[in-house]
Amino acid sequence: MSELSVGSSPELLATDLRKFSGSGSTSSASSTIDAGAETPAYEVPLDRLSILDVLENLALSTRINQINHTVRRKGGEIKGLALRQRDRVLRGREEDIDRLKRRFLTSLARFEAKWEDAHVVSQREKLAFAFGLGNVFASGLLLGAHPEWFHVWYSVQMGYLMPIRIYSFRKRSYQYFLADLCYFVNVLLLVWLWIFPGSRMLFLSTYCLSYGTLAWAVITWRNSLVLHSIDKTTSALIHVLPPVVLHCIHFRLDDNYKARRFAGAARLKSLSLWEGMLWASFWYAIWQTLYHIFITIRRKEKIKAGYLTSFEWLRRSYKDTKLGIFVNSLPEPFPVLAFTFIQFGYQMLTMIPCPLWYHSKYLSATFVFAIFMVASYNGATYYIDVFGRRFQKELGKLQTDVATWHNSSSPPTPVTSPRNIPIDVKSDQLDVVDEDVDAIDLTDDKENGKPLSTLMPTASAPSNIEKAEMKTGTIMNSSLVASESKKSR
Template sequence: MDDVFFDSGDEQNEHLYNTDHESDGELDSFNGLLRVPGQKVRPLSQRVEKLVLDFREKQEIFKRRRQDLAQSVSRGIRKEFLQQQERIVLRSKQMAKKLQSGRSRAWRHKWVFALVEADFVVTAFWLGASPQTFHLYYTAQMAVVMCGKVFDYRFTDQHYFLLDFCFFANACTLVWLWICPTSGYLFNAVESFCGVLALSVPLFRNSCVPHDFARISNAYVHYPQVLLVLSMIWSSDGEKRQGIEAGMAESWSARLFQAWSVYMSWAVLYASVIFVLAKKRIERKRRDTLYGYFAHTLGFKDKLPTWLRDYSGIVFMLGHQTLFMSGIGYIFLPFSVQVVAILLAITIFFHNGGRFYVDHFWKAHERNTVLYLDAATSMMTKASKEGSHSSLESKCTDDSPG
């Protein structure tokens, strides 16, 4: 029974196999009917290979066209980008030339002078009328000054000056006011900064020159912070009062350590950037820094002993720390003595401004006087020569015969 079953299966499979070949034979006979007489018939494999080759060739052509299109588009975009950059550079030069023109400088100096004078009036009025809210005005004042300094230093390639301690001190003061007002640790540091900032007014010759933004802004990053701390100690409430009382409740050694530790955080940051991370970039691009101002502009590096000149950066940082330590005792002064100290610093600030204007106008007066005398002497000499020449001609005329 099993043999019959398998035999029948083989016969069925053979029938199917024959049917398939019979179908192929019918297809060949059909193709024979469509075949053109005399045409050479190629095998199916060759036709498939030709189709594959044609497809690959078209694919390569499409790829090359796509690359050419991308290159042409990229060239167009690059050209447009370069043209746009040239237009921006041209406009920047035109704007810089316009800003540096005499009329533009005069207009800018007049407005800066008016705004600074108005700030003096508002500061005095606010301190007297509402000292407990003076931190609001100080915050707005620092926002304007900081933005102005960032723009000024970035435009003049002096942005490394933004790492100076005075900016760090004002930033810490703002952090204490708005983020950590109850921190006695931070208040001790902020109050200790008042000493070095007050000393910086006479040492760095901050001058009250209201028409010059560069000079007046250098003063704005020094004395307003001291006025703010005095106003907070004098009249403050809420969380700021808690922070002040918590800071003053510490022992004198703890207050000194807290102030010095915050200062050292700035010293480490400054030294790491100026002398390590950005040293090569500063030297390559010849950027100005506070260290460069003291070392090269003022020439203190050349005044050091030869064996110590290679360590001028360490000497600079130690000197700055000495300046800070000389003013850290400010936190132990009575409130009345602190007021006298800031009044003395502001008086020096105004005196430096008066000296600037008097020296400027006196030199201008002397220069104009010399020019006037030279012009008058020249005219008198010329007139005397013309008079002597005319008298000589008249004499010769009188002495001529007939």
């Protein structure tokens, strides 16, 4: 059949077919008999084939190809229609998601605008001050009257203060400070209180870390109890409350109740310094490993982009000290290793007096009270020095403006409220900062010691400013009357 061509004459085609049928039938029959196969039920003799049948058989492959092409084309059209429909559905979903996202961001921006409104800020700070003062009173009341409920009081406070801390820190790009050791110790204490209260090892570790690094951080990091600020109050409480909770459990609870509720504390009859250092070092190693994996390594690019960590803050704040110069002069990655070992040595040093606090309730109470007084003194420094100097600076500027208006012959412009007077920020003046990281130095407020700090809104200025405004208005009225009388004369 390969020798047949469509352009041949009918006679040649017939001759070729006869030759092909004569030679091919014998071999076909013999091969069929040799193989033992059955004869086909229907076989068309080749001598009866016409030229039209041959041409039709030759055109069969062409029709099959056309059918295959049509099927592929229709299949491609159906597939393209399905893909377009899928893209349309996905695009509609993405548009819905984008619309919901825009609506959420708009609502969030509207909420933040209301939240940052001066009146709302003032009311919020008043409520925060009342809450902070009530918190101190309630804590003292529970310590004296119902010490068995103090750990519940502490857990409730951490339950609503920590979400506020997480939100406020993420808003200001301080979220990596949440991985510091102080938060890890608070989580460790909550785990012991509510999950493993019978663990002697966990109680020993938490006690040494709380009375060691956590309590002494109030002094070294200068945490301040500023009652009108929820952030600063939270920073003070997460360092002061864990030692108070453990003091209450160890010294204030009845022995039977302690053995039933906190078996781990009841089993620790005496505190060995070496055992405490061993288990505290174990948990410190766990925290430091997790910190370096999830913060130093996995968040390396974001830290380079400007996100602050406690290590970066210390490098910038103490860059002019001898220790800071030494650490910063080391090649990478040795500054991080040096910081790790310095912090570990500081932890071991602060744990040395822990056996004294554990074996004497008077020494323990004195130490906890001293830590609370340091936080209170830092808060008083914030109120007196920061607010006092700001008020004096604003009042001096206001008096200068009033004297200028009084001596000028032109009509004075309306008096601007001291809260709206722009204040020039200088490096040698004490200004308020809206930065509530645990490492804020309240007694030395130079900008070189506070990286990335921003000015706090002055809506929380003392109420004496209102009196100054009233006096200023009186002075302005008297000056206006005097100028009018001169003109009339």
